[in-house]
Amino acid sequence: MQPKLKSLRLWVVLIFFIGLLSFFLGELVFFQLFRSTFLSKLAAKQHTYYIELQPQRGTIYDRMMRPLAVNVPSFSLYVVPGQIKNKKETAEKLVNLFGLNKDVVLEKLSRNKQFVWLVRKCDWQTMKDVKALKIEGVHFLKESKRSYANSKLASQLIGFAGLDNVGLDGLEMKFNKYLKGESGWTFVLRDAKRRDVALSDILQPPVDGYSLVLTIDQVVQYIAEREIDKIFEKYHAKGAMIVVLDIKTGEILALANRPTYDLNDPSQYPTDSRRNRVITDFFEPGSVFKIVTASAALNEGKVSLEDKFFCENGQYRVANHTLHDVHPYGWLTFKDVIGESSNIGTTKVAQRIGASDVYNYGKAFGFGDLTHVDMSGEVTGVFKPVSAWSKTSIGAVPIGQEVCVTTLQLASAIAAIGNGGVYMKPYVVHAIVDRRGEVIKVFEPQVVRRVISEDTSKKMREVLANVVVNGTGKLAQSKIFAMAGKTGTGQKVESNGTYSHSKFMASFIGFAPAENPEIAIAVIVDEPHPYYYGGVVSAPAFKAVAEDVLKYRQLSS
Numbered sequence: 387m388q389p390k391l392k393s394l395r396l397w398v399v400l401i402f403f404i405g406l407l408s409f410f411l412g413e414l415v416f417f418q419l420f421r422s423t424f425l426s427k428l429a430a431k432q433h434t435y436y437i438e439l440q441p442q443r444g445t446i447y448d449r450m451m452r453p454l455a456v457n458v459p460s461f462s463l464y465v466v467p468g469q470i471k472n473k474k475e476t477a478e479k480l481v482n483l484f485g486l487n488k489d490v491v492l493e494k495l496s497r498n499k500q501f502v503w504l505v506r507k508c509d510w511q512t513m514k515d516v517k518a519l520k521i522e523g524v525h526f527l528k529e530s531k532r533s534y535a536n537s538k539l540a541s542q543l544i545g546f547a548g549l550d551n552v553g554l555d556g557l558e559m560k561f562n563k564y565l566k567g568e569s570g571w572t573f574v575l576r577d578a579k580r581r582d583v584a585l586s587d588i589l590q591p592p593v594d595g596y597s598l599v600l601t602i603d604q605v606v607q608y609i610a611e612r613e614i615d616k617i618f619e620k621y622h623a624k625g626a627m628i629v630v631l632d633i634k635t636g637e638i639l640a641l642a643n644r645p646t647y648d649l650n651d652p653s654q655y656p657t658d659s660r661r662n663r664v665i666t667d668f669f670e671p672g673s674v675f676k677i678v679t680a681s682a683a684l685n686e687g688k689v690s691l692e693d694k695f696f697c698e699n700g701q702y703r704v705a706n707h708t709l710h711d712v713h714p715y716g717w718l719t720f721k722d723v724i725g726e727s728s729n730i731g732t733t734k735v736a737q738r739i740g741a742s743d744v745y746n747y748g749k750a751f752g753f754g755d756l757t758h759v760d761m762s763g764e765v766t767g768v769f770k771p772v773s774a775w776s777k778t779s780i781g782a783v784p785i786g787q788e789v790c791v792t793t794l795q796l797a798s799a800i801a802a803i804g805n806g807g808v809y810m811k812p813y814v815v816h817a818i819v820d821r822r823g824e825v826i827k828v829f830e831p832q833v834v835r836r837v838i839s840e841d842t843s844k845k846m847r848e849v850l851a852n853v854v855v856n857g858t859g860k861l862a863q864s865k866i867f868a869m870a871g872k873t874g875t876g877q878k879v880e881s882n883g884t885y886s887h888s889k890f891m892a893s894f895i896g897f898a899p900a901e902n903p904e905i906a907i908a909v910i911v912d913e914p915h916p917y918y919y920g921g922v923v924s925a926p927a928f929k930a931v932a933e934d935v936l937k938y939r940q941l942s943s
Contacts, residue, residue, distance in 0.1 A: 440529055440551050441567030442821075444595035446544060446558075448604040449637075449816060453535065455544055455558070455649075460531035461513035463505040467497050469523030476521055480504065483515060506549045507531040532558075534649035540607050542643045542662040543761070543814065546652050555652075555660055557598065557815070560762045564818050564826075567595035596826055599817040601637035605942075606630055609934045610640035613909075613927045618644040621892075621914030621923055627664050628927070629797040630935060631906040633897055635831040636801070636810030638759075639905065639935070665757075665764040668790040669912075672876030673727045673858075674893045674920070675748075675786030677803060679736050680724050680849060682747035685842040688739045691849065693720045695731045702730040704781030709733060724849050725857030727873060729785045736784035741772045744784050750837045751799040752809060753791055759812045760829070767791045786876060793910045796895050800871070801906035803846045804897035807838040851900040862894060862925040864933050870903070871896020871928060873920040878913070889913050894924035898932040904939065907931055 446455035470476050473495040481488045484505055494502050506529075508516075513526050532547040545556015553562035570592035610628045618626045623644070630640040643663045647655035661667070683689040700714030711728050723731030736744050749755065754769025768790035775783065782788045794812060802809040811832040818827040838846070850870035853859040858873040874893035877885040892911040897903040909924040909931070917923055 439570035439572060439590075439592045441569060441592035442530055442594040443532060443547060443551050443567065444565040444597035444821075446565075446598045446600065448600055448602050448607070449639075450603065451599065452604045454540065454600070454602075454604065455532060455534055455547075457530035458533045460507040460509065460529050461526045462503065462507055462529050463513075463516060464525055464527060465495060465502050465504050466500060466523045466525065467495050467502060468500070470495055471522065476524070479519055479521060480516075480524075483512075483519075536604075537648045537650055538646050539604070539611060540602060540641060541646050541649050542660060542664075543602070543641050544649060545660075546649045556662070557600075557761070560760065561598055561815065561818075564596040565598065568593040594821055596818050596820055598815055599819060601632070601639065601814050601816050602641070603639050605938055606935050607640040607642065609931055609938070610642040613930050614642045614644050617909075617911055617914070617923060617927050621911060621917065623911050623914045625663055625667070625912035627667075627793040627908070627910045627912075628931065629664055629793055629908045630931065631797050631801050631812060633801045633805045633903045633906045634810075636798070636812045637816070637831070638812055638814045641814070662761065662763055663912075664793045665759060665761055666792075667912075668765055668767040668792050669878070669891045669910075670789065670876040671786040671791045671796060671893060672874040672891065672920070673729075673786055674796060674872045674874030674895050675753075675789060675791070676724055676727065676732050676784065677800065677846070677850070677872050677895075678748045678751055678753070679732050679739075679744055679784040680720075681751075681803060681838050681842060681846055682743045683720070683735050683739050684845050685747070685838045686739055686743055688743075689720045689735060691719065691721045691845060694718065695720065695723055695728075695734045697723070697728050697730045697734075700730070702733065702781075704733060705777035707778040707781060709781050721849050721852050722857070724872070725852045727853075727858045729781075732785050733781045736780055741775060741780055741783075744780075745769075745772050747837070748783075748789070750809070750835065751802060752795050752834075753789065753799070757794055757798055757812050759794060760815050764794070765792060767795060786874060793908050796893070796910070797906055797908035800895040800897060800908065802837045803843055803850070804870070804903035804906055805843070806840045807836055807843040809834045809837050847900055847903070850896065854896070854900075858919075858921040859894065859896070859925050861921060862896065862929045862932075864898075864929055866933055867898050867936055868900035869896060869898050869929065869932060870900035871907075871925070873925060875918060875920045888915075890918040892918050892920040892923035894920050894928045896928055896932075898936060905932065905935055 443457050445453050447453055477488055477491040480491055543556055545558040547553045547558045553559035570590045614626050614628045626644040628642045641664055645659045647659040694717050696717050697715035700711045702709045709729055711730050715728055718731050748769055756764050756766055779788055798812050811834050813829055815829055817825055819825050847870055853872055854862045854869045859871055862869045871894055876891040878889040880886045892914050895908045897906045907928050909927045911923050914923045
């Protein structure tokens with residue numbers, strides 16, 4: 387009996403082990419065939435996680451390759467929640483260092499994720515302070531942060547980029563697809579205790595963005611900003627705008643707006659300060675629009691410079707409306723009608739040439755249409771066709787009422803008069819280049835159309851030089867350069883539809899030197915006080931900008 391019992395026990399043990407082995411083999415086959423993908427992913431999740439690598443955003447340069455917007459090194463803090471043992475203590479340390487909300491930090495530390503951003507784009511000292519705490523599960527990734535060395539210079543033009551390297555305003559947004567580049571990625575490997583050990587060889591490197599080369603000249607921009615600050619503060623203005631154009635090419639050399647903001651800290655300023663008023667704001671121009679009426683009359687051969695017009699001693703009836711001049715004038719030559727900015731004289735010129743010519747030349751000078759400048763947010767303004775004019779419009783439109791324009795439209799129009807009669811498309815981006823300086827795309831000066839003849843352009847230069855020497859623009863006179871331009875004082879419209887007697891747009895548009903123009907400048911001041919005439923408020927700023935820009939160009943040529 388004893389050998390049989392021993393043999394039975396042996397068989398039982400053998401069968402048990404054979405069954406156990408069969409079970410494990412079955413489980414192995416099951417996992418290998420049906421659960422391998424799941425388990426592989428689980429293992430990968432436990433031992434690796436991926437990080438997005440941001441590209442280097444392209445630089446924005448001025449025309450002389452001086453950087454206006456660059457990327458500087460920064461460090462972003464991220465956490466691996468599973469590695470953090472005491473989340474409450476860790477949260478307290480980080481809250482004390484960064485001044486963050488404790489509940490928000492605790493929520494991030496408690497997420498069931500392998501990678502959670504905590505603070506983006508810190509400086510080197512902050513990164514050093516955090517590392518000194520030696521908190522397990524807290525790591526840093528080197529990134530880059532957008533920086534604007536000149537802070538407020540050309541802020542509405544340049545715009546800014548957010549934390550994720552995406553342009554949010556201005557040229558940063560308009561040309562984001564070129565500047566941003568393409569993100570890369572990499573895996574971080576962990577050991578059995580889930581500690582980071584190394585970057586994986588599996589790597590997709592980021593592709594850096596292209597850079598922009600602008601037509602803006604940083605020195606010219608500084609001159610414009612200096613002068614716009616003076617008039618904005620001196621006249622307690624609601625807003626102010628200055629544009630400087632290369633008169634032959636249409637290149638924008640400077641573009642300034644007030645109020646302004648700091649590109650490095652845009653959140654601390656009202657949204658309204660980010661508006662690029664030069665292209666987004668339209669207004670009734672007042673007497674600066676008389677350049678259209680005058681150019682049309684000369685180009686059509688309907689008047690000569692010495693033709694005389696009786697200005698009715700300051701009062702003139704047009705349909706059911708009485709037109710007034712600031713000062714009562716009798717007989718004035720055509721040149722002096724523009725020089726003294728007579729509303730009555732200009733209306734009589736318009737009546738001689740007809741409403742259609744006033745409208746057609748206004749359109750030719752670009753009013754009522756986009757300039758198609760390479761910036762976002764441009765508006766067309768308002769310029770009604772003759773069919774929509776009333777009986778009094780012939781006494782309003784030619785002197786800059788019932789029409790709305792932008793500052794850039796005015797600058798482009800006066801440039802067309804000064805450069806021989808050709809309307810040039812304004813633009814601000816000269817080229818797109820890669821990191822080696824190789825040109826990817828270049829933008830050339832573009833002739834849109836001829837507006838007036840060269841002979842008319844020459845006569846208009848004489849007319850506008852007379853405005854400065856003998857007319858309403860005397861405060862634009864310079865002892866160094868001959869100036870030419872036109873003053874304007876436009877009444878703003880109140881909410882009830884009537885013209886205001888306390889809110890004005892003070893303007894001066896012109897070019898210099900008068901005999902051989904190089905630059906065109908528009909200076910517009912919104913609601914200046916106590917003085918509001920364009921010849922008083924804006925003309926001196928035009929003179930200061932023109933003088934310094936011309937001297938700078940002579941020195942740098």
